[in-house]
Amino acid sequence: MAAKAPTWYNGSVSKAATLAFRLKLILLACVVDKDSSKNKEKIDDILQSEKILPLVKRHCLCIRIDPDAAEQEALFVKELKATETPCICIFHSSGNVLLSGGSLNKTQLFAKLVSRVHGHGSNDTEDSEYAELFERNSQLHEQRQEALRKLYMAENGKKENDERHISTIEAERYRKMLVKERRENHEQLKRLRSDIRNDRETYKMLHGETKNVTAVDKCEVSTKAEENKVRLLFRLSNGEAKEESFGKDAKFSTVREYIESTMGVVKSRSEIVLVRPWRVFDGDVDGRTLQELGLAPSATLLVRVWNTAPPGSTRNSPLTSRGLMLAVVVGILAAFLWWYRNGNTMPKRPVYLTLPPPAID
Template sequence: MVVKASVWYDGSVSKAATQASRLRLILLACVVDKSSSKDKEAIDAIINGGKVSPLVRRHCLCVLMDPNGSEDEKSVAKLFKVSVTPSIYIFHSSGNVVLAGDRLNETQLFSKLLPRINGHGGDDKEDKEYAEIFEKNRQLHEQRQQTLRDLYEANSNESDERHLRAIEAERYRQILIKQRRKDIVHLQKLREDIVSDRQTYAMIHGKAAHVTAVDEIDEPAIRVDKSKVRLLFRLSNGGSKICDFDSHAKFADIRELVESTMGFVQGRSEIALAQPWRVFESSMDTMTLEELGLAPSATLFVRVWNTAPPRAKSKWPQWKSLLAIVVALLAVAVYWYSNRIVWATTTDLAVRK
């Protein structure tokens, strides 16, 4: 059976040689003194080395042999003159090699196995040159593999970048969709405001003439009557009123209308233009509506100012009447008392006479 580098063939040396020949493997007979654990540890360290282990695992069959062991091991040791322990005996058709003493190391084993694995066998110099060439080729192969790995990582990074760009593009698209929805809501609000403004304009200025085509425009229908001024009054009590005036009417007529028909106290009302804001003083009452810039229409705000709070009913009349009654009673009492004194004095004088 074929064993891994850390597993030894369980059998005699002769059976291991037969098995290696049948499977076309290189037989490594590791000569050790089985009574000494140091020999076994030294052989294990060499065979399980980083460079040798892949070769031994695929192309070699390992077996332990003790020159002083069984009869089979003794006969093999005598036949191939193996006596030094620990040592490694390489059996190959190109020639057998014994590694012992200073030559028993991983580098020597690698340089001896590699040529024989590739079908080449020679002296030590040729084996060394072949091992050096193989090492250079192996390094070149490693460089190429590293280049391929770097290229693969670069492609992977580029793929990741494309994925990130796709994620960013999708995020930006979602932002645009949300902004588009907000714009739609905003446009809808603008349309509603426009409709509301048109209704307000129609309430103030009347409904505009409908035009179906350019060549069907009715000139009298769209002509503005410049002799009239339409004013919308916004009252401070929340009410509103629309009135038409002649463009040459004085502003005093406006103030008189406000104070007479809208329930505002004379001299205590303030009239102001909405846009731009301007308060009309009493000195402007002699100016016409056209001179004040109120033609053809305007919105005026009317409010009450400088209005004193209503006075409480005086209680003086009640006290006045009560005081008058008290004074009258006092006068009657004084009159009665004075007459009594006079009468008593007169009676006393008459008695004395």
């Protein structure tokens, strides 16, 4: 549905004039008091008439001017020499027109707009003639526009059908291309499988049948290899841990040699203990095998190392700083106790008091 009111430009007068000149439109300036509702209703009633509204929408740029709003608009109204409001100013290259008071009516405005649209003078009789001519031409123009619109819709529909047909052709071409690629990939896969089969037959002819080793056979081989080994975990007293495998028939002396070579632990300053069950291995077990000592298939050995002589040995330890400090404290405490006891039992010296001589009267 078409709007029943013109579109008003919300901006300054200078910008509206520049825009109208650029777009080759007629600048229609309506001077209306801001507080007067009657003036606004009168202007709206004139512009919304059936003959004037199409002209205004098609050929005019409308702007409302309040003479008291801004200094620039007040000067603009002063240049128009508008003595009363409301008034309508028509700005066109063929001449400017001011309609106010009694001349502000629908007939005058329609005639002036028609003459300005066709670029003629401001004679009232000519304006009325051209107004009738413009009305007939506007009807022909609307009929021509309607015919053009129908033709455009028909061509646009045909264009959409052509585009839809082209998209269908493209989709069919893409589908055929995918089918061709899949067929080629399938044929290539068949050729690869055939080549692999031929290579296997050629290998069998040259080298004979190969025995397939199953996972069960591999597991049995690995189990037999592990059955002949003893896995020992060594833990030192400083927290270090190492793991090593030995044969079942290996002597315990081999374990001692491994500890001395890898951990740097001397036999005279160490002790090897089986954690579970608790057992201390002395030097008399070096000739026995690991299986005889019950270390198969795995065991954990604790290697205890002493920085000084092992427990049970007696030798004089050197005097340390802590022992020296303890001896000094004990000596001071003994001296204090001796002084406390002997100081209280010593005889006390007598105390002599010297009195002053008596006074002589």
